[in-house]
Amino acid sequence: MLALLKRDLYLALYSSSSFFYTSSFFVLVLIILPFLFGTNNVQLQVLFKGIIWIGLSLSILLTMERIFNADYEDGNLDIIIQRYPSLETIIISKYITHWLVYCLPLFIILPILSFLFYVSLDNFFLIFLNLFFGSLGMVFIVTFVSALTLGAKRTIFLKAIIVIPLFVPFLIFGTNLESWPILLALSMMSFVLSIYVSAYGLRLYVE
Amino acid sequence: MNLRLTNKQINIIEKANPFLIVSTIVAFTFGLYFSLLQSPPDYIQGDSMRIMYIHVPSAWFALMAYTILAGSSVLWFITRNPIFSIIARSIAQIGMIFTLISLVTGSIWGKPTWGVWWVWDARLTSMLLLFFLYLAYIFLWKSITNKDLASKISAALAIVGFVNIPIIKFSVDWWNTLHQPATISKLSSPSIDISMMIPLFIMTLATFLFLVTVFFIRLRIEILDNKILRIREVK
Numbered sequence: 490m491l492a493l494l495k496r497d498l499y500l501a502l503y504s505s506s507s508f509f510y511t512s513s514f515f516v517l518v519l520i521i522l523p524f525l526f527g528t529n530n531v532q533l534q535v536l537f538k539g540i541i542w543i544g545l546s547l548s549i550l551l552t553m554e555r556i557f558n559a560d561y562e563d564g565n566l567d568i569i570i571q572r573y574p575s576l577e578t579i580i581i582s583k584y585i586t587h588w589l590v591y592c593l594p595l596f597i598i599l600p601i602l603s604f605l606f607y608v609s610l611d612n613f614f615l616i617f618l619n620l621f622f623g624s625l626g627m628v629f630i631v632t633f634v635s636a637l638t639l640g641a642k643r644t645i646f647l648k649a650i651i652v653i654p655l656f657v658p659f660l661i662f663g664t665n666l667e668s669w670p671i672l673l674a675l676s677m678m679s680f681v682l683s684i685y686v687s688a689y690g691l692r693l694y695v696e
Numbered sequence: 697m698n699l700r701l702t703n704k705q706i707n708i709i710e711k712a713n714p715f716l717i718v719s720t721i722v723a724f725t726f727g728l729y730f731s732l733l734q735s736p737p738d739y740i741q742g743d744s745m746r747i748m749y750i751h752v753p754s755a756w757f758a759l760m761a762y763t764i765l766a767g768s769s770v771l772w773f774i775t776r777n778p779i780f781s782i783i784a785r786s787i788a789q790i791g792m793i794f795t796l797i798s799l800v801t802g803s804i805w806g807k808p809t810w811g812v813w814w815v816w817d818a819r820l821t822s823m824l825l826l827f828f829l830y831l832a833y834i835f836l837w838k839s840i841t842n843k844d845l846a847s848k849i850s851a852a853l854a855i856v857g858f859v860n861i862p863i864i865k866f867s868v869d870w871w872n873t874l875h876q877p878a879t880i881s882k883l884s885s886p887s888i889d890i891s892m893m894i895p896l897f898i899m900t901l902a903t904f905l906f907l908v909t910v911f912f913i914r915l916r917i918e919i920l921d922n923k924i925l926r927i928r929e930v931k
Contacts (some may be wrong), residue, residue, distance in 0.1 A: 641839040651832040654825045658867035
């Protein structure tokens with residue numbers, strides 16, 4: 490498990506997306522905000538809560554082809570599955586990698602971002618909690634959709650059509666500051682769903 | 697693939713088809729006569745309310761179609777009989793069209809009632825999301841070239857979508873509750889008048905017959921499609 494995780498992390502960080510890239514992506518998505526809506530402090534504070542979720546979903550959605558597709562196309566997935574008989578181990582390793590590479594940078598720069606957008610300290614903690622639980626659930630969802638669509642032609646738009654309706658509950662509760670327990674519940678539910686469906690999808694494609 | 701079984705099914709479908717088409721036309725004639733000429737106009741909304749007789753049945757059957765889609769996907773998982781996968785596929789397209797009809801008629805109804813074409817309220821938004829769930833199912837099936845695999849994968853997606861519908865519905869309801877409360881579902885004291893209930897009932901029946909007719913036509917096409925696929929594979 491640890492060796493697999495190490496391999497996945499090395500690959501993700503070496504190939505194209507270092508920590509720096511991901512965090513720059515979040516900053517750039519948020520920089521659009523004042524350009525689009527002006528520099529009214531109160532308005533920016535309200536919009537920040539929404540745009541941060543758009544940034545998070547984009548960063549998870551745009552990179553979902555890296556979860557299984559690369560390994561599947563060069564045949565490594567077959568070897569990994571032979572090496573680790575329990576598919577759940579592989580899937581959990583993918584969850585951790587995807588979250589660490591594409592979500593964690595957001596949480597590291599979130600203090601700076603909320604400072605830039607005049608978010609008070611209390612709200613900052615609530616936004617942090619919301620984003621944390623929401624991002625876990627979104628990674629679970631993206632992983633099983635990616636496992637199901639392995640054989641489909643490489644169309645990120647098809648995946649977006651499948652994923653975004655499933656993201657809707659997270660986005661709705663995510664923008665409400667007090668609802669982090671619901672987000673936690675949603676994430677746990679999607680974990681249960683995701684681990685079975687991803688294993689089912691992987692088993693189908695590898696056979 | 698049990699070809700003999702599907703041949704029999706095609707025969708039944710072919711025999712049933714003319715009866716279904718005729719009964720659909722008869723039911724729609726009666727239904728439209730009652731709903732457009734016999735029933736009274738609403739005392740607030742006037743004649744614009746009459747679009748309800750199309751809107752409400754198609755919304756019901758849009759939801760019912762997803763239930764059938766998920767149900768036949770589950771049955772497919774249990775029995776592995778390809779006919780359930782074929783049923784799921786044919787009902788998906790019909791369900792998508794019914795969702796679209798209910799969205800469009802609802803929007804036309806909304807213009808004189810609310811003054812705008814679209815209101816971001818809970819029911820409209822969740823219907824829109826249902827439309828995209830159907831779309832995802834159909835596109836996923838189309839985009840996987842190995843059709844055996846495609847039916848396995850899209851069955852899983854249908855079940856996931858069905859599990860998610862209550863969650864989406866709940867969250868969207870929580871997000872916004874502007875819409876008028878449900879009128880038909882209150883069985884004890886329906887707040888809809890009997891003079892409107894009868895045409896609505898006939899129109900529901902007509903829409904149901906229409907759904908069954910189109911479903912059988914689609915089913916036949918999908919079965920034949922499946923056969924062609926098998927024959928190509930053997931060659």
